[in-house]
Amino acid sequence: MGLKEKRIIQAFQNDLFPALETEINTAAGYTVPLSISWNTLMEDRFSHLYNDTFPKIYFLPLVEAFKAICVDDMGVQLLKAGLKNVIIVNENNEHNLERAITFEEGVLKIDHSPIMNADNVEGKTARITSLLEDKLEEFAEGTEEVATSQTENKQQEAKETTKVDIEELYNQSFVISNEKQEIFSEMVEGLDWSCDMLEGKLTYGEDKVFDIQVLGTYSQNEKSWLWAWANTQSGIPEKFLQTALAVKAIGEAYQIEDFTTPKKELDSDPGVYFSTIASAMAKESCYVPLVFKGLVVYVTITSEEADSKARTSPALICSHFTMVAANYTFPHKYSLYFYLKGKGYEVELPGNNIVAKKGDDQILGIFDLKGRLMKISNSKITV
Template structure:
């Protein structure tokens, strides 16, 4: 690049390019990696036109296309994850968008003449939109793969994280908790360890003692490790089951007798325990800074289980609004627990049960974008 070309390039950069780049980043929703091979964009006969043709050929189509692709959250997420860089150059004087523009492995390349067909901005924008929409979706499917239904089934998995175990049961446990809360309301409670019951007014529930959380010491202790409290053996069955599950899947939180934790782990552990043991629900009982977490069996709570497809999807949206979890894993397991056959197509989920169908749409971080339940027409 000679002195004349350098001066023209610097004048365009300072007068136009910075503003165009700002618009490109705004349209994409993030800072785009732009690689412009300025030295290839010159033809001596047309240098006086570049302030007009550069924007039309290379940059305005990008702005229009990025605005279209990033019009919703899914598009923005795909752009952030899949668009690695934009390369602008001219190596073959292409002027047909189909030949001049390509998108491969996250790199969008515009290899176009700097002057020919400058006014066909819309044609180039439409080609970029088409390439990005197809290419970004393909990249997302490659990243996530076609997930077999077994990939979230951890029953026989020798290694399992606490979070994965929690995601299995969070929605089902929360459903049961809501039924239990509505059932007992604001009734006062009575805890009787010798009889193994927890009573709320006229409701007398048999219980299992899971463990205790000390607010003063910020620590959790499993009931199977609590030798000093004289807990009857018949009330330790649930905690023993949890310990065995922890050993089977190498989950440290389930096998460590007691440990310090600033956050009250009792709620997380009890939600898992409700699913693992098949209990109706759980309840924390307060004794002067000590919370005793118990599991309850109740025909009344079990009778309130959700079966209607519309209520299943509605409850799940309530769950992810109230509790932090992996949306994709949690919905998969919740639908399986509701006897749906669940399959994945790319990054999305389809579940069928008789003539009902549920569709879940997720972003690349496995957060739910939309869930819907429909009746299948035969």
């Protein structure tokens, strides 16, 4: 492999693979063990196609197959119990699916050319799904302990789960959260507020009343953050702690210490950072920092009015992303991928670009080699 190919594959690993890995783990319901021989995934004459072909050949079929298997808890548990490893390699430049994709002794092996037969995503998905259904069913029939060992499995998974960088979750959440904050700010601009923590209500003006969830507090005097689920002294009803508890569960699943430590001493307020992730991942309407004397209380709100104002037209989505990209520092390509997925688009990664489709609408994002936005545009798909 020459220097050019190495750089292209390294760029794919840095810019595109993290989002694909997240999709795989989300579809499976746990962190899937992946063994990828990157140095074998090469075809000297066609390295410029890797950003398009790698997802279609190696990763998107895994996502769709895992979705098909994990439609219920039984499927998730069988996959966890039966799938020991996923090996991705190119040893034989194979493109015949029966020879290229195998599942033996708990190891799913994709030994496929990095270029040939790339567009047949459905065929690869069907092959993987069929193999897993057949083999996992055999495993279930021969193992009586699957149902009774779930607790042990979870404990072992907790030890083995690969840590997810909190920055990755933040970058996935940032653009959609920014949109939610902008919409809510316009709704309540200039209005005074009052909050009843025990009733779980936040009121703006005379008639704008919102249901809240309490995330946590930052004490400006103590320079400390306290998660709401750990704030036993305030007597917050548990029904208003569900989003905070959901964030804690995310922290436990991905070993994110910031989400599982009850109290942290911090010189600067992390509330906006934490709330950006929480409001996006919990699909809340937005978050609100409520400033009292020496204390900032962070809450999320639920609002049908705010949700109804979400950007849905491609032109507004493009406009919003352009504005955010111009004013904030974040990984443009990575964040746009998740922003469009959150909007219900089917997202592809041809070359160094992003193509997203939803019905007749299409959004194109063009990036430089460092993943920075050069242009984003929308159009109608012509048939």
